[in-house]
Amino acid sequence: xxxxxxxxxxxxxxxxxxxxxxxxxxxxxxxxxxxxxxxxxxxxxxxxxxxxxxxxxxxxxxxxxxxxxxxxxxxxxxxxxxxxxxxxxxxxxxxxxxxxxxxxxxxxxxxxxxxxxxxxxxxxxxxxxxxxxxxxxxxxxxxxxxxxxxxxxxxxxxxxxxxxxxxxxxxxxxxxxxxxxxxxxxxxxxxxxxxxxxxxxxxxxxxxxxxxxxxxxxxxxxxx
Amino acid sequence: xxxxxxxxxxxxxxxxxxxxxxxxxxxxxxxxxxxxxxxxxxxxxxxxxxxxxxxxxxxxxxxxxxxxxxxxxxxxxxxxxxxxxxxxxxxxxxxxxxxxxxxxxxxxxxxxxxxxxxxxxxxxxxxxxxxxxxxxxxxxxxxxxxxxxxxxxxxxxxxxxxxxxxxxxxxxxxxxxxxxxxxxxxxxxxxxxxxxxxxxxxxxxxxxxxxxxxxxxxxxxxxxxxxxxxxxxxxxxxxxxxxxxxxxxxxxxxxxxxxxxxxxxxxxxxxxxxxxxxxxxxxxxxxxxxxxxxxxxxxxxxxxxxxxxxxxxxxxxxxxxxxxxxxxxxxxxxxxxxxxxxxxxxxxxxxxxxxxxxxxxxxxxxxxxxxxxxxxxxxxxxxxxxxxxxxxxxxxxxxxxxxxxxxxxxxxxxxxxxxxxxxxxxxxxxxxxxxxxxxxxxxxxxxxxxxxxxxxxxxxxxxxxxxxx
Numbered sequence: 001x002x003x004x005x006x007x008x009x010x011x012x013x014x015x016x017x018x019x020x021x022x023x024x025x026x027x028x029x030x031x032x033x034x035x036x037x038x039x040x041x042x043x044x045x046x047x048x049x050x051x052x053x054x055x056x057x058x059x060x061x062x063x064x065x066x067x068x069x070x071x072x073x074x075x076x077x078x079x080x081x082x083x084x085x086x087x088x089x090x091x092x093x094x095x096x097x098x099x100x101x102x103x104x105x106x107x108x109x110x111x112x113x114x115x116x117x118x119x120x121x122x123x124x125x126x127x128x129x130x131x132x133x134x135x136x137x138x139x140x141x142x143x144x145x146x147x148x149x150x151x152x153x154x155x156x157x158x159x160x161x162x163x164x165x166x167x168x169x170x171x172x173x174x175x176x177x178x179x180x181x182x183x184x185x186x187x188x189x190x191x192x193x194x195x196x197x198x199x200x201x202x203x204x205x206x207x208x209x210x211x212x213x214x215x216x217x218x219x220x221x222x223x224x
Numbered sequence: 225x226x227x228x229x230x231x232x233x234x235x236x237x238x239x240x241x242x243x244x245x246x247x248x249x250x251x252x253x254x255x256x257x258x259x260x261x262x263x264x265x266x267x268x269x270x271x272x273x274x275x276x277x278x279x280x281x282x283x284x285x286x287x288x289x290x291x292x293x294x295x296x297x298x299x300x301x302x303x304x305x306x307x308x309x310x311x312x313x314x315x316x317x318x319x320x321x322x323x324x325x326x327x328x329x330x331x332x333x334x335x336x337x338x339x340x341x342x343x344x345x346x347x348x349x350x351x352x353x354x355x356x357x358x359x360x361x362x363x364x365x366x367x368x369x370x371x372x373x374x375x376x377x378x379x380x381x382x383x384x385x386x387x388x389x390x391x392x393x394x395x396x397x398x399x400x401x402x403x404x405x406x407x408x409x410x411x412x413x414x415x416x417x418x419x420x421x422x423x424x425x426x427x428x429x430x431x432x433x434x435x436x437x438x439x440x441x442x443x444x445x446x447x448x449x450x451x452x453x454x455x456x457x458x459x460x461x462x463x464x465x466x467x468x469x470x471x472x473x474x475x476x477x478x479x480x481x482x483x484x485x486x487x488x489x490x491x492x493x494x495x496x497x498x499x500x501x502x503x504x505x506x507x508x509x510x511x512x513x514x515x516x517x518x519x520x521x522x523x524x525x526x527x528x529x530x531x532x533x534x535x536x537x538x539x540x541x542x543x544x545x546x547x548x549x550x551x552x553x554x555x556x557x558x559x560x561x562x563x564x565x566x567x568x569x570x571x572x573x574x575x576x577x578x579x580x581x582x583x584x585x586x587x588x589x590x591x592x593x594x595x596x597x598x599x600x601x602x603x604x605x606x607x608x609x610x611x612x613x614x615x616x617x618x619x620x621x622x623x624x625x626x627x628x629x630x631x632x633x634x635x636x637x638x639x640x641x642x643x644x645x646x647x648x649x650x651x652x653x654x655x656x657x658x659x660x661x662x663x664x665x666x667x668x669x670x671x672x673x674x675x676x677x678x679x680x681x682x683x684x685x686x687x688x689x690x691x692x693x
Contacts, residue, residue: 106325106329124323127323127324128324131322131323131324131325131367134367135367139560141525142555142560143560143563145523145525145544145548145553146555146561146562146563147563148544148545148548149548149549149552149553149622149625149627150563150573150574150577150621150622150625151549151573151576151577151625152563152573152577153545154563160563164562164563167565167607168559171559171607172320174283175315175317175320175321176320176321176322176323177283178274178279178283178315179313179315179320179321179322179323180323181278181279181282181283181304182277182278182279182304182307182308182311182312182313183308183312183323183333183334183337183381183385184304184305184307184308184309184334184337184338184385185304185305185323185333185337186303186304186305186337189303189304189337191305191336191337191339192335192336192339192340192341192342192345193336193342194332194336194342194345194346
């Protein structure tokens with residue numbers, strides 16, 4: 001049931017509140033705890049095992065790289081530090097995925113607008129940009145093909161190619177801004193909204209408690 | 225409340241160091257009338273619309289003098305959510321007016337903007353979708369709709385805003401005549417039965433006779449718009465006849481058992497045909513039938529079944545880099561074609577790489593530029609040119625390349641009749657002189673019919689040759 005899921009705004013607070021602390025924490029076990037709790041929440045939200053596996057695999061080179069660099073080049077307690085850094089990659093990953101894999105981008109933004117007072121200009125700007133992504137991909141192909149037709153090659157490493165894409169995107173955004181204004185969108189103006197979500201008090205409490213518990217374990221208890 | 229929209233003594237320029245586009249210009253929009261604005265491409269039709277929609281000078285240009293008054297109040301001082309409930313606008317480029325993903329979300333967005341009561345938004349959206357017969361498109365991704373469908377959604381937005389004044393800036397540039405007539409009919413109903421004020425700009429004046437109450441024309445010399453007599457709309461029917469009934473028998477380009485789909489929908493099935501060399505064909509068919517996709521297949525930009533042959537050799541194994549020098553696709557959206565910044569750089573690039581540089585010498589290029597009336601804008605950034613100037617620049621840039629097969633996708637959209645004729649002159653001359661194989665998709669038929677040698681019709685997953693002409 002959707003109502004038992006956490007609100008995107010709460011997920012963001014948990015993500016930031018714990019994510020910031022991970023950076024300073026020096027504990028392998030608390031990282032593992034985050035991974036396990038994050039994974040459990042993803043499974044609870046019925047995120048496909050396949051997607052989770054792809055996510056775990058794609059981060060593997062990064063984790064292995066930081067693990068190996070500490071083992072090979074570190075000083076003092078290399079094994080402990082190596083494992084902390086490798087597990088940290090996954091802790092970040094799962095912390096991010098409890099938000100991004102369980103809630104569509106539109107709901108994340110609208111929830112942040114509603115509960116955390118994110119500016120609507122920012123929200124709709126980002127939303128419009130997301131809706132443009134597929135067109136930018138198409139545009140990339142079109143530009144390369146147009147160049148070929150005119151006897152010029154644009155390669156992936158060619159700055160001219162990106163310049164074109166940026167110019168095209170700027171033009172789109174200019175046209176879109178005009179259109180949005182003519183549709184009554186007012187920067188900083190009041191709007192009504194049909195977006196409604198559930199944010200019971202216990203969720204605020206939960207985020208607060210989780211952040212405190214994490215703080216307690218990683219900075220006071222400090223397990224291995 | 226009675227609405228009014230008045231321009232008083234307006235003087236406007238695009239930039240500080242540029243000449244005025246409008247000078248001491250006075251105008252009052254006839255309320256609850258159907259008004260048409262005509263004028264050559266690049267004459268400032270879009271600019272006048274954006275001025276009275278309050279978008280300029282906020283987004284571009286400088287107002288040197290004068291006032292634009294909406295119900296007596298300077299329009300640029302009215303906040304957008306209030307302004308939109310009085311004046312709303314349909315844009316020339318339909319794909320770029322949507323911030324949201326689906327039709328439903330987009331209309332919700334518009335209603336939220338004007339602070340429509342939250343519990344009434346969804347019923348209101350459903351009611352509008354019903355009125356505009358857009359139910360089937362409710363949850364469709366807007367970017368996948370055809371140009372005509374997108375403009376219907378845009379019109380639905382103006383209904384959501386319930387603005388008494390609806391501005392339409394070249395709304396039919398990429399729309400087939402059937403949808404165009406339907407949309408015009410709907411606009412007429414809005415004006416007559418719902419008391420809306422319609423102000424529409426169009427390069428093509430067909431179908432307006434009997435529909436409009438006032439016709440205006442952009443007058444570039446006087447830097448203002450002037451009213452014309454309604455009889456201007458009368459004698460516009462040109463006789464339709466094609467230049468030559470006999471097809472050239474020489475051919476280098478054909479396809480066999482060609483077929484392709486868009487998603488699950490079959491657009492073309494088992495088609496076999498050749499295109500005559502040194503002649504110009506017109507490809508017609510309804511909106512969304514797959515004409516542009518057909519061009520994409522011919523230029524190897526889209527997967528297909530069957531075979532496309534050049535000089536009797538199947539092309540499927542030809543590298544894209546080589547194929548792009550055999551088949552040129554002049555895109556519907558001009559700015560997609562530009563790969564440099566300024567207009568003159570586009571043409572220089574083509575001249576440098578032209579496949580027929582013997583033919584396209586400096587003198588010929590210069591003549592073509594002046595024939596297309598582009599001489600004065602060569603130093604401008606291509607994207608800042610007017611829609612029509614972009615079209616002409618784009619077509620010329622590819623014509624100079626002179627690939628043996630030229631596919632033009634709506635090259636005349638948004639062009640005034642003189643520009644259509646001049647561009648068609650150059651297409652014809654090049655096709656004949658260099659024995660190219662040209663095929664044109666065009667909803668605009670006036671000014672080109674007498675130059676086209678044959679017509680292909682795309683319908684029911686087939687392409688057949690129209691024999692009657």
